[in-house]
Amino acid sequence: MSRLTDIPAGWVPDLKRLGAFNFRRMDGGWWLLTNEWGRYLMLEEGEFRLFVEGKLGDGDALSRRLGEAGFLRDRMDFGALAKGWLARTDFQRHQGPTLHEFVTTMRCNLACRYCHSSVVDPSRTDTDMSLETAKKAVDFAFSTPSPNLAIEFQGGEPLLNWPVVRFVTQYARRRAEREKRRLMVSMVSNFVLLSDEKLDFLLENFVALCTSLDGPAAVHDRVRPLLGGGPSQARVLELLCRVQKRAAGDGTKSYYKPGALMTTTRHSFPHAEAIIDLYAELGIGSVFVRKLSPIGYAKRVWGEIGYEPAEFAEFYERCLDRVLEHNRKGTLLVERWAFTCLTKVLRNTDPGYMDLRSPTGAVLGCLAYNSDGRIFSSDEGRMADHAGDPLFEVGRVDGTWAAVLDHPTTGALVHASTLDNQPMCDHCAYKPWCGLCPVYNYEAQGNIFGRVPESGWCRTYMGVFDVLMRKLRDPEARKVFDSWLAAEDGRVAVKEGK
Amino acid sequence: MSVKVPKAVYSERALAIAARTFSRRAEVFVEETKTHWVLTLEPRAKEALAALEGDFLNEALSQECRFLTAEFNETIASLQETQALLAARGGEAPAAPVKPDAALEKEAAALMAAVRKGGKS
Numbered sequence A: 001m002s003r004l005t006d007i008p009a010g011w012v013p014d015l016k017r018l019g020a021f022n023f024r025r026m027d028g029g030w031w032l033l034t035n036e037w038g039r040y041l042m043l044e045e046g047e048f049r050l051f052v053e054g055k056l057g058d059g060d061a062l063s064r065r066l067g068e069a070g071f072l073r074d075r076m077d078f079g080a081l082a083k084g085w086l087a088r089t090d091f092q093r094h095q096g097p098t099l100h101e102f103v104t105t106m107r108c109n110l111a112c113r114y115c116h117s118s119v120v121d122p123s124r125t126d127t128d129m130s131l132e133t134a135k136k137a138v139d140f141a142f143s144t145p146s147p148n149l150a151i152e153f154q155g156g157e158p159l160l161n162w163p164v165v166r167f168v169t170q171y172a173r174r175r176a177e178r179e180k181r182r183l184m185v186s187m188v189s190n191f192v193l194l195s196d197e198k199l200d201f202l203l204e205n206f207v208a209l210c211t212s213l214d215g216p217a218a219v220h221d222r223v224r225p226l227l228g229g230g231p232s233q234a235r236v237l238e239l240l241c242r243v244q245k246r247a248a249g250d251g252t253k254s255y256y257k258p259g260a261l262m263t264t265t266r267h268s269f270p271h272a273e274a275i276i277d278l279y280a281e282l283g284i285g286s287v288f289v290r291k292l293s294p295i296g297y298a299k300r301v302w303g304e305i306g307y308e309p310a311e312f313a314e315f316y317e318r319c320l321d322r323v324l325e326h327n328r329k330g331t332l333l334v335e336r337w338a339f340t341c342l343t344k345v346l347r348n349t350d351p352g353y354m355d356l357r358s359p360t361g362a363v364l365g366c367l368a369y370n371s372d373g374r375i376f377s378s379d380e381g382r383m384a385d386h387a388g389d390p391l392f393e394v395g396r397v398d399g400t401w402a403a404v405l406d407h408p409t410t411g412a413l414v415h416a417s418t419l420d421n422q423p424m425c426d427h428c429a430y431k432p433w434c435g436l437c438p439v440y441n442y443e444a445q446g447n448i449f450g451r452v453p454e455s456g457w458c459r460t461y462m463g464v465f466d467v468l469m470r471k472l473r474d475p476e477a478r479k480v481f482d483s484w485l486a487a488e489d490g491r492v493a494v495k496e497g498k
Numbered sequence B: 001m002s003v004k005v006p007k008a009v010y011s012e013r014a015l016a017i018a019a020r021t022f023s024r025r026a027e028v029f030v031e032e033t034k035t036h037w038v039l040t041l042e043p044r045a046k047e048a049l050a051a052l053e054g055d056f057l058n059e060a061l062s063q064e065c066r067f068l069t070a071e072f073n074e075t076i077a078s079l080q081e082t083q084a085l086l087a088a089r090g091g092e093a094p095a096a097p098v099k100p101d102a103a104l105e106k107e108a109a110a111l112m113a114a115v116r117k118g119g120k121s
Ligand code: SF4
Pocket: A108, A109, A110, A111, A112, A115, A116, A117, A118, A155, A156, A157, A189, A190, A212, A224
C-alpha cells in the first residue's frame, strides 16, 4: 500500500460539504479519517464513498457521527472542536522545557554495540561532569520557567560519577522545595555498580530507576557485553530483582518501582515472544519496544544491527500480539509505545512523548546537558556531537534560557519539525498524532528538513500507527487498550486529588 | 557532464539547500541562462553520476515542494511555532529566572564538600 492514498478514480467528491480532513485507505479496504481537531473515524469503503460524494441524508446516523467529529463543513460545533484542538496541542502552550537530561560521564562499564560510550576508554575521567558544572546545570534547569521539572541521569553509566549523581539529586531537591516546583529525578543505569548504600540513597531520595534489558541472554549479551567482553544479562537480571525487592519496601514506605527499557536490533527479531515473556515474568508492568535510529554511533554499526522500517513494524506487531496475550491471561503488561500513541488517539491529549510533537520536543520540551557543560537540543543532538557534528549545540550551562531559545538552531529545529511545513505530513492521516525529529533527518538524509517520503523515521511511525489502527478494530485488543488508559486515568485522578 | 533544469521549476534557494545537503558527496557548480540553471556535479568519491544527479534533483524538488507547503500553511504553522516558542520562554512577560540566594549557595557548597569527602565511589 502506498503511504499516501487518494480518492479512488470515478468517485465524485461533494466539496461543499466536506470539512478539512486527511484520510488513509487501510489494508482490508476500510478508511481512516482524521482531522486537526484530533478526531478520527474508521469507515467502511461504502460509507466513505457516501460521505465523500455528499450522499448521506441529514438524519442518517453516520451523518451525525461525521458532524459531531468535525468532518462536515455545515455541522461544525466549533466550541467543542476547538477544545479538542487545544487539548491535542496543549504542549505548544507549555512553559518549557520539562525534561533535563544530565550526562554525568561518557564512560561506561558496558560496551553496547549501538552506543557511543562503548568507545570511550574507562580511563577518560576527563569526560566526567565536574561538581561545578553540575551545579551550573541544575541552576540552568531551574532558570527555565516550567513549574514541573524532570532531571534524568544518563551516560555513559551515571554510577561511575556518583558524587555528581548525589550532589545533583540533593541540590535539585533543595531548590525545588524552596521554589515550590515539582521535581522528578530518574536514572538510566545498567545497575552493575549499584551497591546497597547507593541503592538506599537513590530510593530514599525518590530517584526513579530504570535499566536496559534487551531480552533473554541470547539477545542481550550479543549487543550489550561487559567492557572487555563477557555476558551482562544475568547480572542485570539479578540486580533488577534486587532493586525490585528493595523498592517494594516493608509496607511502611513506598518507592518507585524500577523499570526497564529494551532497544530493538536486528538480533531481537527471532526473539519477539521471548522478550515479551521475560518482561511479563519480571513483573515490571510495562515494556517499551523501542526502535533503534541510525544516529550518532549507531549509524556506524547500522549495517550489522540495523534494519528496514517494515521489518521493525512486523517485529513490533509480534511483540504487541504477545503483550495482548499476556493481558488477556491476566498479567498487566503495558506496551509503552502503544500506550503513548493510543493516549493521543483515544484521549486526544498529549502524553508528553517528545518525539511525537509538532513542533518537536527538542529544546522546547527537553535539553541535554553534556558533561563538559554544553547544552544540546536533545539527547539525539548530543549523540550527533559525539560522532563529530556539534550542529545541535544550543548553549552552555553558564548562559541563559533566553539565549538558548534565541539560538538560530532552535528556530530552525522548530520550523523544520512543524508538520504543517512538510508536504507529505500535511496530507497524512497520522499527522494529528505524529512528529518529526530534525536530528534524525540530518543524520539520515543530510539536512534537518529531511525528505519525508523516503524517510525511515516516517516509515517506522507509519508502520506502527498502521499496526495500532488495525488492533483498535479488534474488540479484544480494544478492551485491553481501554483498561490501560482507564488505569492511567485513575492514577492521574489520585495524583490530582480528585 | 552538466544537466540543464528549468528555472520555472527549480528555485535558486532549493538548489542551494540541495547543494549544501550533498556537500559531503559532491561539489555542485551552477551557471545560468535566461530560463535554465546549468548544474555540474563533481562526486567526491567514485559513484554513478546519473544516480547522483537524479538524487540531487530529487532533493531540490523536495525542497521546492516544502516551500510551497510552508507558504500555503504559513498562517497556521507560524502561529504554532510562535506560540510554542513564546510559551517555552514563559509567556509574553516571563518572570525573571530565580537565582540561588546566599543561603542556598551556602547549602550547595556544603553538599559539594560532603560528596567530595565521600570520594568517587
Ligand atoms: S550501558 Fe548504556 S551507556 Fe553503557 S554502553 Fe550500554 S547503552 Fe551505552
